[in-house]
Amino acid sequence: MAASLHYCDTHGVDLMQALIDESIPTLAKAIATVGIEDSNWTSMIGRSREANLADISLPCFAFAKQLGQSPDSIAQSIVNAVDVESNSAMGEVMASGGYVNIRAATSWLANRLLSPEPLAESEHIMIEHTSANPNGPFHVGRARNAILGDTFVRMYRAAGKKVTAEYYVDDMGKQVGILCWAMENLSETQVNQILESKELLDESSQHSQKADHQRVKWYQAANVLKVEDTSVDEGVTTLVQLSEEANEDVLNRFDAAYQPVLDGMLETLGRMGITFDSFTKESAFIIDGSVEVLMNALEKSELHGTADNGAHYLELESKGIKGKSTKFYYRRGDGSSLYATRDLAYHQWKWTQAEQLINILGEDHKLQSRQVSIALDELNIPTPDVVFYAFTKLADGKMSTRRGNVVYMDDLLDEAQIRAQQVVNEIRSDLDETTIHQISEAVGVSATRFNIARISPEKGITFRWEDALSLDKDSAPFIMYSHARACSIYRRAGDQSLPTSINVDELSPTAIELIRRMAKMQNELNNAIKLSRPNLFCDWLSGMAADYNRFYRENHVITDDGINLQNLLLNELSRDHLRRGCEAVGIIPIEEM
RNA sequence: GGGCGCGUCGCAUAGCUGGAUAUUGCACCGGCCUCCUAAGCCGGGAAUCGUGGGUUCAAAUCCUGCCGCGCCCGCCA
Structure with a gap:
């Protein structure tokens, strides 16, 4: 085996930012010569929009009025006055279209890439995502939350942050109440009869014996039944009320009903490489009394009001909430709390765990989230950062676990694996069955994740099998293939001692x-994090794979004259960047495919 | 009715903290495997950036009217 580069966890430096920092003193001298008196110009330097022209650019349009010259000629004057030779970071400095365009010196970039610096100690971030009600199997509508959330977890970790991935378990309330009631009151025969009568019985899935797939039938059947039979609602309501009083017996029964479902969901998520560090039950905040304390505290708010029947609310009209209902109810007439109230206590607790909170939520939670933030503010509790994403719908309508109008993730992942296997079978007939299965499973999972992660969160997605399972170029397999290719060369090159410079x-x-592409990795990662758009980093990763492939075509490591060590070094740098990039977006960086 | 979001080549998608020839993939057309993985590489055609107005030296990007789509507007979760 070749000497391996060990850069993991040591790439903390944003080289584009470093380039800006190192360019400023040199530019300052030039700018003073030209006679510009705008002290704000340093903040105008940014990443160039034209990557083929420059790495960073200074637009000169703002100086035009002051100097009475065209931006183009100002840029030219600045460029003429820049002493490039004195600055090791700066490569070319050119004027073009009113910009001062600066390219980093390749030697400077190469050196920085070869001598990475350790990441600084970071703050602790809690990212709460998924938190789906445990009432049925994971479907592709829910998957966007999990994939987006886990991608954030991975990206933050790649940027050196300490992250806790958190799942909020809704262990009380109507959804689990219905499930629990059904499990306790309906036989399997009854359930099957009910579903069959509504043509809802679907045992076509390979996974129909899995606990979450089994138990969702009870959930669906109870939902059908309660339309005709009012006693269902009565039974459920009784249970839900008891659960809200933190009745131990009922909470235990709820637990028994949903836990196998939750386990099934987590198994599906695990298959996608999505895991959690912490699970918190909603009921915990009733049990420890913190909800009650918060409700009492809210009465001191200037926004507080009381309804005729004794319910408590905050009037949010003055806080910019418009529409029919500006009242945020946090205590019912009977004195009990609501979901949103418990959410306040939950946030209060979360702040004891981390210095930054991020919630991943569907766009249907926008209003609710705003109300919660205002209420938190009234309680002098800091507000979390929230990332919203638009819905994934089926071509023929919205997904619903209750109505059984869903594509289950278990089935999607199976199909993804099968489609990937067709390709692997074709081009890697030399491999044994087990290996082919491993590869196609990794490809299927990665492709499924990437096809969601690469889309802007606020953009709606219409689920189509072809899109979800696409193995085309702008997708995970392309990136995985590039990585596997780099691994193959590394294996073939054998044991070599790598040069320490380029x-x-x-x-x-x-x-x-x-x-140049590799040098931008940290900058792209930071940018994607800052803007809450994982798709931006996905773009960089696709581009990285493409650039590696072009390099691979032109620059051979293994030649007739032996091993080209410089190219091997670049291959190893690429392999490392590709691997870390894959890990940051949830693509499995397999070494052979 | 009100609020929030989206609308970019045939399809999908990037860019939206104003600025340089609007990105990428699929599909379409044409090249490249006696050479480290062709799930690859190179080249080509294809876009009134939904639409009308405004702000600006400069608008896909900011403001605004309209059209279309989605989501939300429970003492539900």
Whole structure:
């Protein structure tokens, strides 16, 4: 085996930011010469929009009025006055279209890439995502939350943050109440009869014996039954009321009803590489009394009001909430709390666990989330950051576990694996069955995740099998293939001791592009995190794979004259960047495919 | 009715903290495997950035009218 580079967990430096920082003193001298008196110009330097022209750019449009010259000629004057030679970070500095365009010196980039610096100690972040009601199997509508949430967890970790992935378990309330009532009152025969009568019985899934797939039938049957039989609602309501009083017996029965479902859901998520560090039950905040304390505290708010029947609310009209209902009810007439109230206590608790909170929520929770934030503010509790995503709908309508109008994730992942296997069978007939299965499972899972992670969260998705399972170029397999290719070369190169520096003069254009791409990794990651858009980092990763492939075509590691060590070094840097990029978005970086 | 979001080549998608020839993939057309994985590489055609107005030296990007789509507006969760 070749000497391996061990850069994991040591890449903390944003080289584009470093380039900006190192360019500023040199630019400042030039700008003073030209006679610009705008002290704000340093904040105008940013990443260049034209990646083929420059890494960073200074737009000169704002100086035009002051100097009475065209932006273009100002840019040219600045460029003429810049002493590039004195700055090791700066490569080319050129004027174009009113911009001062700066490219990093390739030698500087290469050096920085080869001597990474350790990440600084970071704050602790709690990312709460998924938190789906445990009433049935994971479906593709719920998957966007989990995939997005886990991608954030991974990206933050790749950026060196300490992250707790948190799942809020809704262990009280109507949904589990219905499930529990059904499990206790309906026989399997009854359930099957009810579902059959409504043509809801579907045992076509390979996973129909899995606990979550089994128990959702009881949930669906109870929902059908309660339309005709009012005693269902009565039974459920009694249970729900008791659960809200933290009745131990009822909470235990709820637990018994939903836990196998939750386990089934977590198994599905585990297959996608999605795991949690912490599970918190909603009932915990009733039991410890914190909900009651908060409700009492809210009465001191200036927004507080009381309804005729004794219910308590906050009037939010003055806080910019518009529409029919500006009242945020947090205590019912009978004195009990509501879901949102418990959410307040939950947030209060979360702040004891981390310095930053991020919630991943569907766009249907926007109003609710705003109300909760205002209430938190009234309680002097900080508000969390929230990432919203638009819904995934089926071509023929909205997904619903209750109505059985869903595509289950278990089935989607099966199908993804099968489709991937068809491809692997075709091009890797040399591999044994077990290996082929492992590869196709990794490809299927990665492709499914990437096809969601690469889309802007606020954009609605219409589920189509072809799209969800696409193995095309702009997808996970393309990236995985590039990584596997780099691994293959690493294996073939054998045990080599790698050079400690890169001779820039010998680099081909594709090699330079590759270095430039790698140098932007941390910047792209930081940017995607800052803007809450994982799709931006997905773009970088696709581009990284493409640049590696171009490099691979032109620059051979294994040649007739032996091993080209410089190209091997670039191959190893690429392999490392691809692997870390994959891990940051939930693609499995397999070593062979 | 009110609030929030979305509308970019045939399809999908990037860019939206104003700025340089609007990105990428699929599909379509044409090249490249005696050479480290062709799930690849190179080249080509294809876009009134939903639509009308405004702000600006500069608008896909900001403001606004309209059209279309989605989500929300429970003492539910």
